[in-house]
Amino acid sequence: MALRHAVLAALVHGEASGYELAKRFELGVANFWHAKPQQVYAELARLSEAGLVQGREVIQESRPNKRMFAITDDGLAVLAEFAAAPKGLPVGRDDLMIAVQAIDTLDAEVVRDGIERRAEQAKQKLATLQELERQILGGRDEATFVRTSRHLGPYLNCRRGIRFQQDTLEWCEWALQVLRSR
Amino acid sequence: MALRHAVLAALVHGEASGYELAKRFELGVANFWHAKPQQVYAELARLSEAGLVQGREVIQESRPNKRMFAITDDGLAVLAEFAAAPKGLPVGRDDLMIAVQAIDTLDAEVVRDGIERRAEQAKQKLATLQELERQILGGRDEATFVRTSRHLGPYLNCRRGIRFQQDTLEWCEWALQVLRSR
DNA sequence: ATGTACATGTAATCGGTTACATGATTGC
DNA sequence: GCAATCATGTAACCGATTACATGTACAT
Numbered sequence: 001m002a003l004r005h006a007v008l009a010a011l012v013h014g015e016a017s018g019y020e021l022a023k024r025f026e027l028g029v030a031n032f033w034h035a036k037p038q039q040v041y042a043e044l045a046r047l048s049e050a051g052l053v054q055g056r057e058v059i060q061e062s063r064p065n066k067r068m069f070a071i072t073d074d075g076l077a078v079l080a081e082f083a084a085a086p087k088g089l090p091v092g093r094d095d096l097m098i099a100v101q102a103i104d105t106l107d108a109e110v111v112r113d114g115i116e117r118r119a120e121q122a123k124q125k126l127a128t129l130q131e132l133e134r135q136i137l138g139g140r141d142e143a144t145f146v147r148t149s150r151h152l153g154p155y156l157n158c159r160r161g162i163r164f165q166q167d168t169l170e171w172c173e174w175a176l177q178v179l180r181s182r
Numbered sequence: 183m184a185l186r187h188a189v190l191a192a193l194v195h196g197e198a199s200g201y202e203l204a205k206r207f208e209l210g211v212a213n214f215w216h217a218k219p220q221q222v223y224a225e226l227a228r229l230s231e232a233g234l235v236q237g238r239e240v241i242q243e244s245r246p247n248k249r250m251f252a253i254t255d256d257g258l259a260v261l262a263e264f265a266a267a268p269k270g271l272p273v274g275r276d277d278l279m280i281a282v283q284a285i286d287t288l289d290a291e292v293v294r295d296g297i298e299r300r301a302e303q304a305k306q307k308l309a310t311l312q313e314l315e316r317q318i319l320g321g322r323d324e325a326t327f328v329r330t331s332r333h334l335g336p337y338l339n340c341r342r343g344i345r346f347q348q349d350t351l352e353w354c355e356w357a358l359q360v361l362r363s364r
Numbered sequence: 365a366t367g368t369a370c371a372t373g374t375a376a377t378c379g380g381t382t383a384c385a386t387g388a389t390t391g392c
Numbered sequence: 393g394c395a396a397t398c399a400t401g402t403a404a405c406c407g408a409t410t411a412c413a414t415g416t417a418c419a420t
Contacts, residue, residue, distance in 0.1 A: 001407080002277055009284040019371050032279035039408065041373060064371040064416060076287065083281040083288050087296055089303060090279075094272035095184055097214035097342065099265040102191040103335040105258065110266050121271060146360050153285040156357050160279065167349045175338050178328050183379080201399050221380065223401055246388060246399040 005082045006033045007043050008052065008075050013151060015070035017058075018044050027128060031161040032090070044069055052078055100175070112179055119172035126165040133158050187264045188215045189225050190234060190257050195333060197252035199240075200226050209310060213343040214272070226251055234260055282357070294361055301354035308347040315340050 010016070010024050021044070022037035035043075047053040052075035055067045071079075096114050103111045136155050137145050146152065192198070192206050203226070204219035217225075229235040234257035237249045253261075278296050285293045318337050319327050328334065 002275070002280070003407080005277075006280050009280045012284045012287040017371075018373090019369095029279070029283065032274050032276040034273055034275070036409070037371095038373075038410090041371095045373090060370095062417065063369095066371060079284055080288055080292075082277075083284065083296070084292050087277040087281070087300070089307070090274055090276035091216050092214050092272055092274045093184070093216070094214040095187075095264075095269040096272070097211070097339055098184070098188050098191045099269070100338050100342075101211065101335045102194045102261055102265065103338070104332055105194040106262055106265050110262075114265070114269055118269070125271070143363075146363060150286055152360070152364075153283045156282050156285070156360070157279055159356070160282075160353050163349055163353055167345055171342050171345055174341070178334070178338070181325075181328060182334075185379080199399075200401090201397095218381070219399095220382090220401075223399095227401090242398095244389065245397095248399060 002082075003033075003035055003039060003043050004047065004052075005079060006035065007040065007047060008071055008079045008082075009153075011053065011069060011071040011075075012079070013154070015068045017066040017068050019066065021069075027132070029157060029161075031125075031164050032157070047075070050074075103179075108179060112176065115172050115175055115179075119169055119176075122165045122168040122172065126162065126169065129158060129162045129165060133162060184264075185215075185217055185221060185225050186229065186234075187261060188217065189222065189229060190253055190261045190264075191335075193235065193251060193253040193257075194261070195336070197250045199248040199250050201248065203251075209314070211339060211343075213307075213346050214339070229257070233257075290361060294358065297354050297357055297361075301351055301358075304347045304350040304354065308344065308351065311340060311344045311347060315344060 006025075006029070007021065010021055010029065016024070018037070018041045022035070022040045025033065025035045025040060044053065044055070048055050048069070052072055053069045054072050055069045057065060058068055059065050096118050099106065099111045099114055133155075136151070136158060140148070145155070149155070188207075188211070189203065192203055192211070198206070200219070200223045204217070204222045207215065207217045207222065226235065226237070230237050230251070234254055235251045236254050237251045239247060240250055241247050278300050281288065281293045281296055315337075318333070318340060322330070327337070331337070
């Protein structure tokens with residue numbers, strides 16, 4: 001039941017609509033949490049019923065109406081409890097690594113193509129995250145930002161994502177070189 | 183339905199019992215796939231019924247009997263098909279990063295403790311994986327191994343795991359430094 | 365006209381986790 | 393005596409994915 005906490009955490013820096021939250025999950029936090037839009041809407045409904053978030057209707061004219069959700073004090077309490085609980089290791093599932101594991105029996109070219117495609121995906125994701133980093137830093141260097149900002153969480157998370165994609169890319173390039181050199 | 187393929191991939195370098203497979207999932211491949219023992223047994227039953235693996239009883243005297251499973255030609259065909267299919271991005275879920283995202287609103291000390299615990303976990307995991315790497319290389323250097331071995335898959339996978347844990351560790355240390363310097 | 369962004373859901377199904385269940389052998 | 397390792401599963405529940413469903417506004 002951790003999507004619940006992920007949604008609450010995504011709301012601590014201000015209210016958001018289900019649509020906005022779904023986008024945040026897709027891009028910003030996506031390396032370490034992932035959720036489909038339908039899941040987000042369903043979770044918001046449950047959180048709202050439990051009193052952990054509060055929604056308000058926003059009537060718009062040139063667009064469909066939307067509901068903005070904000071975290072409540074009860075929601076914050078639940079988040080705090082979650083943060084204090086011991087965490088297990090991250091759960092990862094990567095289809096590509098299944099193919100890699102079996103490369104010696106399979107057609108190696110097919111797996112190589114998969115690694116190349118993954119490298120491309122990583123590059124794109126990396127570009128997106130670096131753009132996000134620029135937005136967060138807003139022209140300041142890291143030391144200045146760390147001293148002056150009250151929004152460290154998203155930055156720490158963004159850095160984790162950038163590192164992960166860089167590491168992915170480096171592994172892909174190393175693996176391709178190994179496979180070429182056989 | 184990808185656990186199916188993960189199990190098949192784990193069997194390509196030789197037959198194994200459910201118990202052995204469960205251990206392989208727990209340690210070796212665990213950074214990029216994860217499965218509980220019960221799941222492995224259930225999957226083996228399904229794969230066996232579908233003719234993708236074949237089991238044989240092994241009677242043991244000083245231990246409980248076991249069933250060893252080997253991948254069949256049909257199983258290999260299914261794996262090959264899977265390998266050729268386009269892969270999505272890896273799915274990751276990391277509770278710690280949820281707490282990190284919300285650190286500005288939460289008690290920062292609690293989150294710092296979480297990062298420290300994660301660093302410890304990463305160190306242990308890293309040690310295990312480096313031991314596995316030594317076993318795989320068997321005294322040879324990388325270049326020699328790559329030229330002479332027919333089991334590249336597990337090595338590529340192991341390297342991915344090592345890099346991931348190293349990167350985790352570096353991020354943890356960087357994040358702790360940032361949090362201390364505030 | 366066509367597609368993308370905005371905006372929100374329901375229903376059916378599938379995959380994964382947790383709890384339960386058992387029992388022998390080996391080493392501390 | 394007690395814990396760890398070997399060895400295998402069932403059943404209930406919950407969480408996640410996929411398919412279905414609808415409609416407006418704006419840009420190309």
